[in-house]
Amino acid sequence: MLLHPTSLQGPGIGDLGDSATRFIEWLHAAGQGHWQILPLVPVDEGGSPYNGLAALAGNPLLVSPDILVQEGLLGPEDTREGVNFPEDRVEYPAVLPWKEGLLREAYHRFTEGAAPGLRSGFDRFRRENAAWLSDYALFRALRAYHDDIPWVEWPAEVRDREEAAIEEWRARLAGEVAEHEFQQYLFHRQWESLRERAHEHGLRIIGDLPIFVAHDSADVWAHPEIFRLDDQGRPTHVSGVPPDYFSESGQRWGNPLYRWDVLRERRYDWWVRRFERTLQMVDLVRVDHFRGFSAFWEIPADEPTAVNGRWVRGPGIEFFREIERQLGKLPIIAEDLGLITPDVEELREELDVPGMRVIQFAFDGDPRNTHLPSNYDETSVAYTGTHDNDTLKGWWAAAEEGERDQARKCVGSANPDVWDFVRAVFASPADLAIVPLQDLLGLSSDARMNTPGRAADNWTWRIGRTEPDIALAERLRSLTEQTGRLHPSLDMGPR
Numbered sequence: 406m407l408l409h410p411t412s413l414q415g416p417g418i419g420d421l422g423d424s425a426t427r428f429i430e431w432l433h434a435a436g437q438g439h440w441q442i443l444p445l446v447p448v449d450e451g452g453s454p455y456n457g458l459a460a461l462a463g464n465p466l467l468v469s470p471d472i473l474v475q476e477g478l479l480g481p482e483d484t485r486e487g488v489n490f491p492e493d494r495v496e497y498p499a500v501l502p503w504k505e506g507l508l509r510e511a512y513h514r515f516t517e518g519a520a521p522g523l524r525s526g527f528d529r530f531r532r533e534n535a536a537w538l539s540d541y542a543l544f545r546a547l548r549a550y551h552d553d554i555p556w557v558e559w560p561a562e563v564r565d566r567e568e569a570a571i572e573e574w575r576a577r578l579a580g581e582v583a584e585h586e587f588q589q590y591l592f593h594r595q596w597e598s599l600r601e602r603a604h605e606h607g608l609r610i611i612g613d614l615p616i617f618v619a620h621d622s623a624d625v626w627a628h629p630e631i632f633r634l635d636d637q638g639r640p641t642h643v644s645g646v647p648p649d650y651f652s653e654s655g656q657r658w659g660n661p662l663y664r665w666d667v668l669r670e671r672r673y674d675w676w677v678r679r680f681e682r683t684l685q686m687v688d689l690v691r692v693d694h695f696r697g698f699s700a701f702w703e704i705p706a707d708e709p710t711a712v713n714g715r716w717v718r719g720p721g722i723e724f725f726r727e728i729e730r731q732l733g734k735l736p737i738i739a740e741d742l743g744l745i746t747p748d749v750e751e752l753r754e755e756l757d758v759p760g761m762r763v764i765q766f767a768f769d770g771d772p773r774n775t776h777l778p779s780n781y782d783e784t785s786v787a788y789t790g791t792h793d794n795d796t797l798k799g800w801w802a803a804a805e806e807g808e809r810d811q812a813r814k815c816v817g818s819a820n821p822d823v824w825d826f827v828r829a830v831f832a833s834p835a836d837l838a839i840v841p842l843q844d845l846l847g848l849s850s851d852a853r854m855n856t857p858g859r860a861a862d863n864w865t866w867r868i869g870r871t872e873p874d875i876a877l878a879e880r881l882r883s884l885t886e887q888t889g890r891l892h893p894s895l896d897m898g899p900r
Contacts, residue, residue, distance in 0.1 A: 406432055406435075406839065406845075407792065408428070408441075409792070411452075411467070412854070412867045413867070414869070416470065417495065417503060418490075419867060421472070421592075421595040421598075422469030427872070428440075428873075429599070431873050434878040435878035436886065439610075439611055440609075440610055440611065441610075441839055442611070443792060444614070445596070446460060447459055447463070447465060449553075450498045451497065451864070452495060453864055454613075456619045457622065458545070458548075459537075459623040460618045461624075461679060461682045462623070463592035463596060465592055468588070468592055472595055473507070477520045478511035479511055483507060483510060484507065492869040495865045496865070497865070508584075512584045512587045523590075527586075530586075531586055537623075538589060539586075540623055540627040541623040542585035544623035545581075545623070546578040550581070555621040557637060557639055565638070566626070600686070600687075610686075610688050611687065612686060612690050613693060614679070614683050614690050614737075615693040616692070616695075616698070617644045620661050625661055626638075630664070631668055632661040632663060640659075640660075640662070642662050644660040644701065644702070645659070646744070647714060647744070652858060655702075656858055657709070662703060669723070669724075672731070673728060680728055680732060681732055684732070684735075690735070690738070691737070692737050692739055692740060693740045695739035695752075696741060698719045699718075699748045699749045700718050702716060703716075722752060735756075738758065738759050738760075738761065739753045739760050740761055742763065759785055760784070760785060761791075762785045762786070762833075763791060764778060764788070767812075768809075769808070778830060778833035778835075781833045781834050781835040783836050784836060785834075785835040785836065786838075787838045788841075789823075789839075790844060792854040792855050793857050796843045798849050799848075799850030799851075822847075823847050826844075831884055831888040832888045838890060841854075842868065845877060846868075851866075854866055
């Protein structure tokens with residue numbers, strides 16, 4: 406099942422509390438073995454987990470206020486004041502200051518002696534994660550002090566991380582820095598507890614690792630030497646993809662590109678820490694834009710679109726082999742969608758990792774189309790759709806008649822519904838089959854998570870009052886059993 410925690414129920418935004426626990430129990434009752442999420446990183450008002458404020462930190466917005474009440478860090482009245490949020494979407498500009506206020510109050514009470522049992526764990530967390538945590542917390546404190554303007558617009562001595570200036574600001578903002586470290590500790594505690602609950606119910610968590618990071622992030626500010634920046638910290642070249650069937654001007658993502666030569670000399674140390682941190686939090690990792698490790702589209706930063714770019718060779722197999730030498734075999738899924746060339750396939754096959762197949766891309770009339778369920782191989786991970794796709798219901802409503810004819814033949818129904826496509830994916834040879842919850846709920850296009858190329862109104866969908874019930878679990882479990890996909894640890898029947 407694919408569902409990001411922000412889409413769960415909760416005040417203003419889904420969190421790691423009761424709604425997440427209920428979802429795990431529902432997945433268990435439905436006979437499922439994997440829960441796939443999006444990146445867990447902290448976000449700005451845009452809400453995009455692919456444009457996070459840090460690559461190694463957790464999203465404090467996911468911290469459950471109810472759990473903080475149980476731990477004595479908040480009072481029941483704190484979580485009720487000012488709460489007037491919609492149930493079916495996340496309004497980040499409103500949720501951010503409200504949640505930050507709760508977390509600030511929780512930290513204040515902690516410093517005043519509340520929840521003393523957390524002190525030793527907090528101290529240990531700070532020591533064990535100092536390599537990334539101290540820079541992240543200082544970045545967040547400095548960003549708030551400078552009214553959330555991008556770090557390249559900070560005073561030059563802070564922007565350029567001059568040693569004396571950093572020491573001065575770290576002392577000046579010591580309280581704010583510690584508060585952000587404490588927020589990360591709260592996230593860590595709640596996430597680890599939830600993941601343990603998932604494991605107890607036979608579930609593995611599939612995380613997500615974007616290849617690029619946001620320019621206005623702790624990572625680029627703290628490690629400018631590994632990114633292609635000018636002497637004022639601004640990108641010289643940025644990421645994207647070239648023009649294609651979906652966009653005449655391509656997609657200009659705007660992330661800074663890596664200095665792979667510098668990273669290679671350092672044995673990819675930053676990437677090693679990133680993979681290591683991610684795998685501490687999840688069981689498998691979907692590597693976004695996998696093709697960028699073979700070749701990436703380089704766009705001069707002053708170009709307004711992605712048209713005038715060029716393909717540049719990426720770090721390739723050497724990159725992954727070095728990380729595996731340090732961390733062991735990587736449990737990854739390669740996101741190999743879009744324009745895939747033979748070199749990308751060769752890289753994936755040499756690593757012996759699965760790629761992705763999406764049934765919505767299958768019906769162009771080509772019998773060799775790799776997204777047709779009959780063409781999936783056992784190493785595939787098959788989807789009815791991803792976070793970037795329309796829902797099945799929305800896709801079907803917009804599909805052209807020729808595409809519909811091909812789809813009808815594939816699923817064997819003259820008037821297919823979403824469950825016919827789910828069945829086709831589940832019945833395929835793919836080792837793993839994943840369905841967004843929106844598809845099982847039969848929701849229309851207004852429930853899609855993201856529309857690529859659209860700047861606003863993404864990442865906001867929530868289940869609201871449509872939380873899946875036991876009848877839906879039983880139907881999904883039945884289909885899972887019929888297609889031979891019931892997880893071995895789940896054959897005892899629904900709880």
